[in-house]
Amino acid sequence: MGTGLDIYGYGVDYYGYRKKFGVLVPSTNTTVEVEYNAMRPEGVITATRPCVIPPFVVTNEEEFVGMVKAISEATEPGLRDLLTVKPDHVVFGYSAETFWDGKQRSDAMFKRYDDIAQEIAGCGITFGAQALADAFALYPGVKKIGVISPYAPIGNEMVEKFLNDIGYEVARKEGHNSPGPVEIAHESFAKSRELVKLVDGDDVDMILQAGTNLAFAPLADALEKELGKPVLAINTITWWHALRTNGIPDRMDGFGSLMREH
Numbered sequence: 001m002g003t004g005l006d007i008y009g010y011g012v013d014y015y016g017y018r019k020k021f022g023v024l025v026p027s028t029n030t031t032v033e034v035e036y037n038a039m040r041p042e043g044v045i046t047a048t049r050p051c052v053i054p055p056f057v058v059t060n061e062e063e064f065v066g067m068v069k070a071i072s073e074a075t076e077p078g079l080r081d082l083l084t085v086k087p088d089h090v091v092f093g094y095s096a097e098t099f100w101d102g103k104q105r106s107d108a109m110f111k112r113y114d115d116i117a118q119e120i121a122g123c124g125i126t127f128g129a130q131a132l133a134d135a136f137a138l139y140p141g142v143k144k145i146g147v148i149s150p151y152a153p154i155g156n157e158m159v160e161k162f163l164n165d166i167g168y169e170v171a172r173k174e175g176h177n178s179p180g181p182v183e184i185a186h187e188s189f190a191k192s193r194e195l196v197k198l199v200d201g202d203d204v205d206m207i208l209q210a211g212t213n214l215a216f217a218p219l220a221d222a223l224e225k226e227l228g229k230p231v232l233a234i235n236t237i238t239w240w241h242a243l244r245t246n247g248i249p250d251r252m253d254g255f256g257s258l259m260r261e262h
Helices: 031-038 061-085 103-121 128-136 153-165 189-199 217-227 234-245 257-261
Strands: 019-026 044-051 089-092 124-126 144-149 169-175 206-209 231-233
Touching: 019 031, 019 061, 031 044, 031 217, 031 234, 044 061, 061 089, 061 103, 061 153, 089 103, 089 234, 103 124, 103 128, 103 153, 124 128, 124 234, 128 231, 128 234, 144 153, 144 189, 153 169, 169 189, 189 206, 189 217, 206 217, 217 231, 217 234, 231 234, 234 257
Parallel strands: 019 044, 019 089, 089 124, 144 169, 144 206, 206 231
Antiparallel strands: none
């Protein structure tokens, strides 16, 4: 019976002997890698590479749209660079671009990047919007969502458009309006808690946090216990999706019901 090794013993990544995930992030992002690694089971590794964008100053919606456009333009070359590591799977560590203009465009972008990953590395991808839809399906009683993010208002409108497209209603939405992509990672748990208070209510079934550079995964767990309802962080959603679609069943406490129960 074969070992799957060549004559030199080469087979799987030494540290990533279960799975090697390529993680694509905007070059300004520091939070995704930290939160993914906090949720990383033994034998699963992250190989993080950037799609390069400038450290934008974002003072209005036009500048926010320019930032999202820059991420979009940097994605394909960044993905092709990342695929040189021969990952088992690619996780997209950004979210605004995955929601932009709703489900039809999002599905088209997913297919475009999945086709590239399949062609070059024979692997699939996790894309924020599609992973969100899979995660939400595990909470069948949920209809109305409260959304928070670091985005300018137009970014939250795009999240709402996608959620509407897949059958959910957004009760309220609030953003930090962070002054740039780097500064998103400077936002505090205290400020995010205030945004959650603004969007929560008896009419809200679930809280969703978008924006991958916003630290939130551990806070989501605490808020679930306090509010008595699901609170899902985008980094937890995409990491959970990557694990489960690659046959990694490990559950983990400290990051909310999605990682703990599903």
